[in-house]
Amino acid sequence: xxxxxxxxxxxxxxxxxxxxxxxxxxxxxxxxxxxxxxxxxxxxxxxxxxxxxxxxxxxxxxxxxxxxxxxxxxxxxxxxxxxxxxxxxxxxxxxxxxxxxxxxxxxxxxxxxxxxxxx
Numbered sequence: 001x002x003x004x005x006x007x008x009x010x011x012x013x014x015x016x017x018x019x020x021x022x023x024x025x026x027x028x029x030x031x032x033x034x035x036x037x038x039x040x041x042x043x044x045x046x047x048x049x050x051x052x053x054x055x056x057x058x059x060x061x062x063x064x065x066x067x068x069x070x071x072x073x074x075x076x077x078x079x080x081x082x083x084x085x086x087x088x089x090x091x092x093x094x095x096x097x098x099x100x101x102x103x104x105x106x107x108x109x110x111x112x113x114x115x116x117x118x119x
Contacts, residue, residue, distance in 0.1 A: 017061030018045055020111055021104040030055065034089075041084035046104075053098045055115075056086050061106040074103050079118045 022032055030048040037044040046057040058074050079101070086099045103117040 013061045013063060014059065017059045017104070017106040017111075020106060020109075021046060021057065021059050021113075024104070024111055024113060025057075037085070037089065039085050039088045041088060042081040044082065044085045044089070047089060053100050054086070054089070055100045055102050056082050056089075057102045057104055058082060058117075059104045059106070063108055074117070082118075 018035065022035070025032060025046070025048050028050075030050045032046065032048050033054065034044070034047040037047055044056050045059040048055045048057060058078065060074065082101050086101070090096065090099065100116050101118050103114040105112045105114065
């Protein structure tokens with residue numbers, strides 16, 4: 001549970017961004033497989049599948065005139081966590097399929113989607 005008003009605001013903003021991203025994905029032919037998928041390595045915001053590829057999507061939402069773009073918040077440590085999450089997910093599913101790592105960057109309610117954002 002968030003401890004401060006700012007943490008609560010960030011949670012609400014994040015959930016709005018995830019909802020906007022899910023809508024975008026469905027409109028573009030993705031099938032949502034999981035949301036807020038928790039593993040021992042961390043949480044994947046959204047896992048979707050399109051044309052036989054599992055897409056692990058990190059959603060970053062920002063409002064205001066911040067210094068960094070939302071997509072810039074996906075640093076090396078976050079990328080490595082997503083790789084571990086993908087391995088865990090595929091092992092749990094018992095499927096060996098192609099995976100891709102995408103970033104949905106939402107700035108002031110406008111979504112910019114980066115498919116295959118990192119490897």
